[in-house]
Amino acid sequence: MVKHYIIMSSSYTDGARVALDITEASQLNSDAIAKIIREIKQSCGDDVPLSTHLIETGTESWESVVKYDLFFEGVECVPSVPDFSEKVKKDRVLTGLDVAIYILSKIKCTHLSLEKLVYFAYADYLCEHGARLYEDRIYAFKHGPVVDSVYEAYKRSGPQYIQPFEFGPDSAAHTGVKELPARSRILFAKDGAEKLMSIDRTIQRYGEYPASTLVDLTHRAGSPWSHVDSTKAYQVISDELIRDYHDVERA
Numbered sequence: 001m002v003k004h005y006i007i008m009s010s011s012y013t014d015g016a017r018v019a020l021d022i023t024e025a026s027q028l029n030s031d032a033i034a035k036i037i038r039e040i041k042q043s044c045g046d047d048v049p050l051s052t053h054l055i056e057t058g059t060e061s062w063e064s065v066v067k068y069d070l071f072f073e074g075v076e077c078v079p080s081v082p083d084f085s086e087k088v089k090k091d092r093v094l095t096g097l098d099v100a101i102y103i104l105s106k107i108k109c110t111h112l113s114l115e116k117l118v119y120f121a122y123a124d125y126l127c128e129h130g131a132r133l134y135e136d137r138i139y140a141f142k143h144g145p146v147v148d149s150v151y152e153a154y155k156r157s158g159p160q161y162i163q164p165f166e167f168g169p170d171s172a173a174h175t176g177v178k179e180l181p182a183r184s185r186i187l188f189a190k191d192g193a194e195k196l197m198s199i200d201r202t203i204q205r206y207g208e209y210p211a212s213t214l215v216d217l218t219h220r221a222g223s224p225w226s227h228v229d230s231t232k233a234y235q236v237i238s239d240e241l242i243r244d245y246h247d248v249e250r251a
Helices: 028-044 060-069 083-091 096-106 109-129 148-154 181-187 192-206 211-218 239-249
Strands: 002-011 016-022 051-057 075-077 136-143 144-147
Touching: 002 028, 002 083, 016 028, 016 060, 016 083, 028 192, 051 060, 051 109, 060 239, 075 083, 096 109, 096 148, 096 181, 096 192, 096 239, 109 144, 109 148, 109 192, 109 239, 136 148, 144 148, 144 211
Parallel strands: 016 075
Antiparallel strands: 002 016, 002 051, 136 144
């Protein structure tokens, strides 16, 4: 019989669970396994979600694992620790669109109000924790801050509420996206629990305001947006401006 020590996590980008299957006898001891897990956490973050499994099958093949337990069906088995870490690590960084989808799972938004809420979520987190919530660039447009990936996804939505069909046939009514997968995506990111709580506070603080009020907040004299020339295309609102002047636009 062959022992399989399996380390599992998820790849949201690929839409799959991923696994590292360790079968070499030299690595099947507590010290070697602990070293591998440390290596993964050094690459992906100490809070990376991992699960471990120990089973025995008749061969070293991954197919024998799937045959032994259908829990592993559909899991992508990767060949090395670096490959495993790379697949997991890329999903530990959020985009503005990840945050937008989560917000849409909580409340109804127009494109304009969604842009402002995703921006405020970023600004609140940056000022409270000194770190970036997501990796998008934030631009100063005529009607206030605009988040790169959110703008690309919803720029054709117009003034109406963003509709469920924009998310595909399995979307929930009213907001267009189911909360659990959107929430799980945030939690999987580095410092995900902290980020989720911060986003929820932003929604609670600003979520009931109409888009016009949110625009008024970002357009206040001395706000980060006001320090950038919005008459020129795609001018970036820097983290430094947000840190220095976000207090001006708080509700």
